[in-house]
Amino acid sequence: MKLIKIKRKTRSEQRHTPKMGSLETKVTYIKKTLFNVIPIETVHKYRETYYGEIKDCEDCLLSK
Structure with a gap:
C-alpha cells in the first residue's frame, strides 16, 4: 500500500x-x-482553452 498518491480532478x-x-x-x-x-x-494546474489548447493557469487571473 502506497502512502502518497497522485490525484487528478477537473472542475x-x-x-x-x-x-x-x-x-x-x-x-x-x-x-x-x-x-x-x-x-x-x-x-x-492547467486549463483547456476555447480552441482546445492546454495552458498553464499562471497565464490568467481569477475573476474578481
Missing part, C-alpha cells in the same frame, strides 16, 4: 483574461494526497 471555474474578458473554463488540478484522502499539495 469548471470562472477565469478572466485581458484579451477575452471573463470566461468559464475547465481547470484540472494535480494533487499529492496522503492515504488517498488528505491533500498535501497542488503539484500543477
Whole structure:
C-alpha cells in the first residue's frame, strides 16, 4: 500500500483574461494526497482553452 498518491480532478471555474474578458473554463488540478484522502499539495494546474489548447493557469487571473 502506497502512502502518497497522485490525484487528478477537473472542475469548471470562472477565469478572466485581458484579451477575452471573463470566461468559464475547465481547470484540472494535480494533487499529492496522503492515504488517498488528505491533500498535501497542488503539484500543477492547467486549463483547456476555447480552441482546445492546454495552458498553464499562471497565464490568467481569477475573476474578481
